[in-house]
Amino acid sequence: MKERELRRVLTTLVLFSGLLSCISTAQETSDHRPNRIIIHAGKLLEVKTGKTLSDQGVVIEGDKIVSVGPMAQVQRSTGDRLTDLPNATVLPGLTDAHTHLTGDPRNIGYQSLGISIPRATLTGARNARVTLEAGFTTVRNVGAEGYSDVALRDAIDAGDIPGPRMLVSGPALGITGGHCDEDLLPFEYHATAEGVADGVEGVQHKAREVIQYGADLIKICATGGVLSKGDNPQASQYTLEEMKAIVAEAHRLGRKVAAHAHGAQGILWASQAGVDSIEHGSYIDDAAIAEMKKHGTYLVPTLYLGDWFLEHATENRVPDFLLVKAKAVMPAARRNVAHAFASGVKVAFGTDAAVYPHGLNAHEFAVMVKLGLTPLQAIQAATVNAADLLGRSDKIGSVEPGKWADIIAVDGEERVKFVMKGGTMVKNDYAK
Numbered sequence: 001m002k003e004r005e006l007r008r009v010l011t012t013l014v015l016f017s018g019l020l021s022c023i024s025t026a027q028e029t030s031d032h033r034p035n036r037i038i039i040h041a042g043k044l045l046e047v048k049t050g051k052t053l054s055d056q057g058v059v060i061e062g063d064k065i066v067s068v069g070p071m072a073q074v075q076r077s078t079g080d081r082l083t084d085l086p087n088a089t090v091l092p093g094l095t096d097a098h099t100h101l102t103g104d105p106r107n108i109g110y111q112s113l114g115i116s117i118p119r120a121t122l123t124g125a126r127n128a129r130v131t132l133e134a135g136f137t138t139v140r141n142v143g144a145e146g147y148s149d150v151a152l153r154d155a156i157d158a159g160d161i162p163g164p165r166m167l168v169s170g171p172a173l174g175i176t177g178g179h180c181d182e183d184l185l186p187f188e189y190h191a192t193a194e195g196v197a198d199g200v201e202g203v204q205h206k207a208r209e210v211i212q213y214g215a216d217l218i219k220i221c222a223t224g225g226v227l228s229k230g231d232n233p234q235a236s237q238y239t240l241e242e243m244k245a246i247v248a249e250a251h252r253l254g255r256k257v258a259a260h261a262h263g264a265q266g267i268l269w270a271s272q273a274g275v276d277s278i279e280h281g282s283y284i285d286d287a288a289i290a291e292m293k294k295h296g297t298y299l300v301p302t303l304y305l306g307d308w309f310l311e312h313a314t315e316n317r318v319p320d321f322l323l324v325k326a327k328a329v330m331p332a333a334r335r336n337v338a339h340a341f342a343s344g345v346k347v348a349f350g351t352d353a354a355v356y357p358h359g360l361n362a363h364e365f366a367v368m369v370k371l372g373l374t375p376l377q378a379i380q381a382a383t384v385n386a387a388d389l390l391g392r393s394d395k396i397g398s399v400e401p402g403k404w405a406d407i408i409a410v411d412g413e414e415r416v417k418f419v420m421k422g423g424t425m426v427k428n429d430y431a432k
């Protein structure tokens, strides 16, 4: 290349990079948050009372809500940015208390063995975005390999990628050969899942270890499960003593405990041991319900997944040994959870997204209502109740002054057209 040409290329590059820096400055200026954002909500659902208020103004400064009241009374000043949602119903951002963002429905059973931890983390980056756009501004991620969930949470918090606020568990604690061990491979592979720990001392050490590497909560496998080989969902796995030791360790270190439990005795023991939530609860019976009500243990049912999972089992090459269990557990879960709903256990919203595609989380609402919750109770499960279960009632779960500006808007049922997280617009289909 001749020198003149080289110089031209260089000049172009310099000009272009100058232009780029102009663009980024311009973006900074236009993105620079003015003093306040005011959302005009045609309707605002007060999730605590079920009241729908008309023409409300939600005033946001930085990442927080500073006031909520009649739009006519909002004192507007220059620099305020108005987001007008006159025909929408505004709600707090939703919380899904049971996700696996780094998991994918195509990778169930033996397929999962071909997925590396870095690949799973990147899958998680996609799923985080999809989940946030579906209106879920917070998730509790209960089980991931290799602390991929910790990396994902930290990348979202750093603003590197879009996603919901995440509380993460790291690997789930479980017994040797249990639902949360790696039982797909024969002995000679010497494969053990990261969360496996047995005996009181063993589980104490493991609880400390997952906290060391970034867990916000502890997930345990109290009973067998559906998507694992060779175990029985109805059989208890951790003993009462082991679970008591985990709960004592976790609570002392400021972490809550979520217990995967299908079988009735495992649910009872987990609640007795003091766990904060029972996940799935498929074979919950009257004794377990009574224990949970006594201790205030939340139930996080995950019911919609059955429909999708069974419908797509063939295309996702789900092995027969999993399908047999799914066909037995999923219908039983619906009957028993409906009974638990009628008995008045505390319920928080969860989906087990990963067993079915992320972003369809809101489908769980319809199943909850079909099984006996009122629509308001179902919404409360994903807002005020989930916030309470996560220990974040001061920050999320309602549109109130002092809370993070995590806000969504809908017009039909289950159609989220507007999402804001911490005062930053994620999506606004109304502006299109």
Ligand SMILES: [Zn+2]
Pocket (backbone or CB within 6 Å): 098, 099, 100, 142, 143, 352
């Ligand atoms: Zn799960």
